[in-house]
Amino acid sequence: MSLKRLHVLFDDDDILLDAVKEIVKSKIYIHEVYTPFPVHGLDKAMKLKPTNISIATFIYGCIGFTVSILMINYIMIVDWPQDIGGKPSFSYIENMPSFVPIMFELTVFFAAHLMVITFYLRSKLWPFKEAENPDPSTTDDKFLIDMDSGSNLSKTKSMLKKMGAISIKEVKE
Amino acid sequence: MSSHYEAPIRKPLVLGDKSYGDISNDIARPIETPPNTDWWIAFSIAMAAFLWGLGCMAYTLGTGIGSWGLNKTVGWAWDITNFVWWVGIGHAGTLISAVLLLFRQKWRMGINRSAEAMTIFSVIQAGLFPIIHMGRPWLAYWMFPIPNQFGSLWVNFNSPLLWDIFAISTYLTVSLVFWWTGLLPDFAMIRDRAVKPWRKKIYGLISFGWSGRAKDWQRFEEVSLVLAGLATPLVLSVHTIVSFDFATSVIPGWHTTIFPPYFVAGAIFSGFAMVQTLLIIMRKVSRLESYITIQHIEMMNIVIMITGTIVGCAYITELFIAWYSGVEYEQYAFLNRATGPYWWAYFLMMSCNVVSPQIMWVKKIRTNIIWSFVISIVVNVGMWFERFVIIVTSLHRDYLPSSWTMFSPTFIDIGIFIGTIGFFFVLFLLYARSFPVVAQAEIKTILKSSGENYKKLRDK
Incomplete structure (x- = not known):
């Protein structure tokens, strides 16, 4: 089974943070997380390097x-x-x-x-630059994780549902 | 929830039962609804004042500075008073966004956006005055150290006037990028909810393609913090350098070492008063009472009271030092300031700046909107007279009694001043209808810790 890309929406920053920690723990690659405001601790949970x-x-x-x-x-x-x-x-x-x-x-x-x-x-910000957030609600009140599906898609999906995802969308790479 | 704990003794900063989505709706509403008649009336008045001022500026440039009320004794008066007044007002914005950020004051988030906007708009007004006073504003670029065709003719780096140019231009540009960087996520919010294609296009253009990635936010927070760290000494340096314009001269009444801290305190004082004036109206008109609460108004009143007291302390210190110095010229300058022909201006300055803020000790008054509004206007009038008193009373009694004179402004002088007030309000009114006037992304970060509904939930 080939790897798929998932766009997972959350509606709360605390749930998102727990979910990110869980996903990192289960060794599934997170491409990006889009949030409407800075979620404190998210960069550490995603294991991002501190900025220089x-x-x-x-x-x-x-x-x-x-x-x-x-x-x-x-x-x-x-x-x-x-x-x-x-x-x-x-x-x-x-x-x-x-x-x-x-x-x-x-x-x-x-x-x-x-x-x-x-x-x-x-951060690729300049006039005429097209925005890259996959869902427009991520600048309003939703939080999106752009991640790999992992080896077992249905298992990942049920895990995400359990963590409180409000929608899971499979997208083509 | 535990990570969002805040001491129950702290009053909520976001009132009502708000969710993240509600915050977006509330902040986007003034942009997405057409302005009402009151806005158009206010805008027309401001525009008329601005056009009147433009006419007076054009007249000045066509006829010459002789159309002003200056004379050979009082060679600096009206325009420099207005310049210092506007620069002073321009100090609250960066103070609120930078100094209060370093002190981790969360109440800054409801008001920082508008305070920064006010800063930028008032520094623009300030900059107009020296440029008009040049008489040939198209040669304003001569102020910059650029290689030129006049031989090795350079600007003088020993001159406080040149320091001022560097200070004000650094302050204006740094405040502008600080403001704009903070605006990117909020413009992006407006862009992503826009229905009309042209609105989507415009906000897409000015949001610079902000997407809100985790790494962007990490950099954003770091940049905000470092910019605040840079802007804090900057904001203190700007009015220090403005005060050097006077303090480094040898005119009795100007030549005092207390000027830098005294001017900075006065700038914060008048800046907060102007923020208060604008926000008391804006919170009502744009229905932002949940974000700009009575507590915010009270906090600003406390800053006004404290800085007013510092300013009062400086006035009295000046008088004491003039007497204590034993320098008769200095003594005369201050005696003349308080009891000479401009005694009424001195009296206005003392009563508006020193006495009026003292009633803020009463909690009932500093949490009352009408009182706060009235005092904010009184303080701004007082601070204008402070600059007028310092500048004109120190000059109009020269060393030679034969050159003693008085200053009175012409209608051109007054027209240009009214014009800058008009221009300021034109910019601010346009801003209030097209920009997210509260830093909504920042407010969302404190909703769970300082929101009224979340606080109630925790108390249960």
């Missing part, structure tokens, strides 16, 4: 910090040093205190925007 996006953000912030220093150093010290308000611009370090606000702002600017761009690209 905050590490990336730290690096982006460092890039912003470096860019701001290089830019201000070139503009204020190298290209055209001036004596502004008795604060001569002949070395970066002596002038640094009045550059702190912009160094800070650019750090935040780079970190925030590059993080959001990374998130959008990694």
Whole structure:
């Protein structure tokens, strides 16, 4: 018997979470879970790796910090040093205190925007992108597990029914 | 159920017998039903004010800044007052969505969306003023450090005015992506329930194809948390830098080290007051009383009261330090501020900002909608006068008595200000009919812990 793909709908987040744990325990592959809101603990139950996006953000912030220093150093010290308000611009370090606000702002600017761009690209979010949730109710109040049927389809089905699935749909791959 | 436990002492944040589906219906309703006559009346008034303001802006650009009430002594007055006022109002949104997120305050979820919208719309109004004051707004790009054909002519990174440009543009763009990222799941909800094809298309376009995969949510939560962490120092830095516009100068009355914390507290104060004004109307019109409850209003009133007290403390500290410093110029600036020709503005500022919020100590008053609404307006008037007092009274008595003068706005000045209020309400009214005004995906996460029906179920 060949493997089939199942779309299983649930109407409660707690039931969904228990079901996911059960399915993982019985070693059936879960392709994806679609939920209308973040269900806490779902990523752990599905054994998803933690996201690295905050590490990336730290690096982006460092890039912003470096860019701001290089830019201000070139503009204020190298290209055209001036004596502004008795604060001569002949070395970066002596002038640094009045550059702190912009160094800070650019750090935040780079970190925030590059993080959001990374998130959008990694999660495939952009204008004109078609939504991929198989059932429109999963943005409203339903929860969907996209999973393999396992070796014994009827056994899997009865297990899912027992766990509280409200509908089970067989789909072609 | 046990994983959704919340201490019974906490009052419910979602009232009524709501299910996940009910939340979607309630939030989608204002978008899916046509606006009523009241909305059209409000929109027409706002639009008329906006057009009037546009006319005054066009007149200013055609004739020159001479059409304003500025003179050689008071070279900064009306427009910078409006600029600081609008930027201040723009502080509540990020404070609610970022700082309260870090503090794990769940009551933020009912109001954060609208507060962020208000932030973005008011920062847009703020940005208009310096751009108009340039006189040649088409050259506004000169503010950015871009290579140019004027030789090595660069912007001055020592200048607080340039700091301001970086601070405000970072704040506006970061607030915008924070807002939009939070909106994606809610736009997707509207998209997936849309019946009309054009609505499906538009919300499909702006929801960026959000599908709600488990991994997306994991990233979404991480991004929200890190953005909140970045936005918290950002929101504090923005009004700090706005205060530097004054504090780094040598004008008595401006040159004070208390300005940064004092301006930030004032910004939060006026921002919350504006959120209060808008949400008290919106919860009624859009029937969102289950999500924006009396408890939310009370919480905001407490923030208004606390920040009002901080602002009052700063006013008194300023007076004390002026006396204690022994600097006669400083002493005169403050004496003149309180008892000079602008005493009435100082009196308005003191009574609106320091005295009026103090009645919020009474629980009956801070849980009363009418009182809350009235005080929120009084606070906004007071905060406008605070900026006017700081700016104009410090300038109008120059070191040379021969150049002493008064400031009075022209109808162009007033027209531009009214125009920005109109523009703000045009944007907010459009937002209220086309955006999910409550972060419904977030509300759904707290329904089981803070929903009234679930709380009752647990108590049994």
